[in-house]
Amino acid sequence: MLRLERVELAQDGFHLTADWQVEKGARVALIGPSGAGKSSLLSAIAGFFPPAGGRILWQGQDLGPLSPGARPLTILFQDQNLFPHLTLAQNLGLGLRPDLRLSPEERKRVETALDRVGLAGMGARKPGQLSGGQIGRAALARALLRARPLLLLDEPFAALGPALKADMLDLVAEVAGETGATLLMVTHDPADARRITEATVLVADGVAHPPAPTAALFADPPPALRAYLGQ
Amino acid sequence: MASGARAVGAAAVLLVAVPLGAVAFRAGGLSLSPADWAALRFTLWQAVLSSALSVGLAIPVARALARRRFPGRGALITLMGAPFLLPVIVAVMGLLALFGRGGAINAALAALGLPGISIYGLQGVLIAHVFLNLPLATRMILQGWQAIPAERFRLAESLSFTPGQTFRHLERPMLAEVLPGAAATVFALCLTSFAVALILGGGPRATTLELAIYQAVRFEFDLSHAAGLALVQVLVGGAAALAAWAAARRAGFGAGLDRAIALTPPGGWRRLADGAALVLAAGFLLAPMAAVVLRGLPGLPDLPAQVWPALARSVAVALASVVLTMTAALVLALGSARRGQRWLDLAAALPLATSGLVLGTGLFLLVQPFLPPARLALPVTVLVNALLALPFAYRLLAPEARALQADYARLAESLGLRGMARLRLLVLPRLARPLGFGAGLTAALSMGDLGVIALFAGESQATLPLVIQRLSGAYRMDEAAAASLLLVAVSLGLFWILDRRGRHAAA
Numbered sequence: 001m002l003r004l005e006r007v008e009l010a011q012d013g014f015h016l017t018a019d020w021q022v023e024k025g026a027r028v029a030l031i032g033p034s035g036a037g038k039s040s041l042l043s044a045i046a047g048f049f050p051p052a053g054g055r056i057l058w059q060g061q062d063l064g065p066l067s068p069g070a071r072p073l074t075i076l077f078q079d080q081n082l083f084p085h086l087t088l089a090q091n092l093g094l095g096l097r098p099d100l101r102l103s104p105e106e107r108k109r110v111e112t113a114l115d116r117v118g119l120a121g122m123g124a125r126k127p128g129q130l131s132g133g134q135i136g137r138a139a140l141a142r143a144l145l146r147a148r149p150l151l152l153l154d155e156p157f158a159a160l161g162p163a164l165k166a167d168m169l170d171l172v173a174e175v176a177g178e179t180g181a182t183l184l185m186v187t188h189d190p191a192d193a194r195r196i197t198e199a200t201v202l203v204a205d206g207v208a209h210p211p212a213p214t215a216a217l218f219a220d221p222p223p224a225l226r227a228y229l230g231q
Numbered sequence: 232m233a234s235g236a237r238a239v240g241a242a243a244v245l246l247v248a249v250p251l252g253a254v255a256f257r258a259g260g261l262s263l264s265p266a267d268w269a270a271l272r273f274t275l276w277q278a279v280l281s282s283a284l285s286v287g288l289a290i291p292v293a294r295a296l297a298r299r300r301f302p303g304r305g306a307l308i309t310l311m312g313a314p315f316l317l318p319v320i321v322a323v324m325g326l327l328a329l330f331g332r333g334g335a336i337n338a339a340l341a342a343l344g345l346p347g348i349s350i351y352g353l354q355g356v357l358i359a360h361v362f363l364n365l366p367l368a369t370r371m372i373l374q375g376w377q378a379i380p381a382e383r384f385r386l387a388e389s390l391s392f393t394p395g396q397t398f399r400h401l402e403r404p405m406l407a408e409v410l411p412g413a414a415a416t417v418f419a420l421c422l423t424s425f426a427v428a429l430i431l432g433g434g435p436r437a438t439t440l441e442l443a444i445y446q447a448v449r450f451e452f453d454l455s456h457a458a459g460l461a462l463v464q465v466l467v468g469g470a471a472a473l474a475a476w477a478a479a480r481r482a483g484f485g486a487g488l489d490r491a492i493a494l495t496p497p498g499g500w501r502r503l504a505d506g507a508a509l510v511l512a513a514g515f516l517l518a519p520m521a522a523v524v525l526r527g528l529p530g531l532p533d534l535p536a537q538v539w540p541a542l543a544r545s546v547a548v549a550l551a552s553v554v555l556t557m558t559a560a561l562v563l564a565l566g567s568a569r570r571g572q573r574w575l576d577l578a579a580a581l582p583l584a585t586s587g588l589v590l591g592t593g594l595f596l597l598v599q600p601f602l603p604p605a606r607l608a609l610p611v612t613v614l615v616n617a618l619l620a621l622p623f624a625y626r627l628l629a630p631e632a633r634a635l636q637a638d639y640a641r642l643a644e645s646l647g648l649r650g651m652a653r654l655r656l657l658v659l660p661r662l663a664r665p666l667g668f669g670a671g672l673t674a675a676l677s678m679g680d681l682g683v684i685a686l687f688a689g690e691s692q693a694t695l696p697l698v699i700q701r702l703s704g705a706y707r708m709d710e711a712a713a714a715s716l717l718l719v720a721v722s723l724g725l726f727w728i729l730d731r732r733g734r735h736a737a738a
Contacts, residue, residue: 046645047644048641048644067644067647068641068644068645068647069644069645069646069647069648069649070647074645075645077641077642080638080639080641080642081642083639083642083656083657085660085661085737086656086660090656094646094648094656095646098646098647098648098649098652098653098656099651099652099655099656100652100656
């Protein structure tokens, strides 16, 4: 269970509170106007943005003292998810051992993960030789290898076209299912939330509201969401 | 890493501050003899003239490079970067071969029955300083020209501006912004140019402060006097260097000078004038180099025996400086990028406020009560060369380190990539290009250094530049030219190897 216990984020006039929890294995979307703090909340959970107050707990353990790399999570950023000077196989290998001294068995797992996301045989390529969709797949393959219990997506597919994005979201759902990961995903598109999440957190007016069932939320949006959706 | 950056920053500050403190302590106040005043006056006067001449002559050259397109233009711009890497002593040997007593110019004058000219004294110092700094000034001003948006020139054309009006509305404002930085940079460099004064200056009418320091240490054995002179040099040179560092917004030796600008070059006499400026500048820069090659080549097979051990010492000093400088610059740049600590920027720039001779004097004062200074000649030279190269290496690395931090720090953190693995897999590959270029620059600067080594070295510690200076002092000019050729070949070779390694690792 991921628990945000009276979490407060503050920075230069920006303020956000969150006090709720999601069950292990849940798939949750974070939606709301830009600047509301969706990415900041994800950053705080990932350990890049220390909260001004409150605690973030995973299975009862306070994540506060842990460095980003030591937290039980994988995060995919909006961009820069791969190192451009390393090959795909190396980029994936970092998910297993950050010093890249991989055993033959670990190399095999890298190959298998590439295969799993449809990038078989591309391990020697560098990110510059790949399309946007392929880069997204590679980042997801690394998440698969890391197999951390939390998967955070900060709109890594925002630059992709609708059909490609739908493919990627389906792959995200599969990866989350295979690793049993709890998914938290920032989006500005209700269709993304409806496609793969069962619960949605509305982030607006300084509050990250408790997760509500996605379908019901969009069927009868509260005023803040209605304003965001332009209805 | 953060504490490492603080430690290195503190070390850089101390390594400058402690020798300066020793100088100030030993000087015990500022009391200058008439000869010292003359040295101060000459130092300032030659720097003013050198700066004015270099910048004044650079304007037409930069303008011609900015608005003309011709085959070999890229090569000419590259040539403008070379004197920064060229050992000063080699440049001086080239000028001696051209303008010296037995040189080509005097031979031609004699053949015409005209009186000869002398390369020694003020005019020699000025010729050498213009040779060394005209390219730097040209590159700085050229960058100014290229920074004028092409749209402005198109607007000027659409309004049918005459060349005079274009100058008044576009070029003069740019020059007003760029020239102070260029002039201040050249001025500061000429204040601390020791090797030129050592060979071409001297005597009551052409002694600089740095030359006077050297003479006080080496010939008068009057360390208090040397310290007093060094204190004056620090006050004058430090102020000028820091002012220039602040005024000059770009380093002037970077790459990327070939942005296309949509300039319709004016025709008529201006075309001829541009051509003349370029031909004269190229000739002035190339002729001394050609003279060194022509004079040195025949002597290469039988160089004097002391050349080879001196070459080995020079290479060892250069490589040791590279390791010290690049390690310090990398740690400082990463620390500054990660924490945004502005004082680290200042710590890395601080050595610019001093000079090899001043730091050398301070270290001499510190060492001399305990050890014969000659025994520490090479380690001290490594240390001083490393310090003097640090500002340049840091300036190359700092922006790249900031970009690295902005682009990949979060990803590295989220993957738990830290320590040696982060250095090996992220930092070194991403920064390979500036690291290689900086290492090459440091190696070339250190190989060519003729400053602190002249203060410390005895017979058995001489580096190659010092051997060349001694050969030329003994009027063994052919051997000096041959050794110069060797020095420049090895310096540029080291630069080329290190820079290339960086590029390859980055590719």
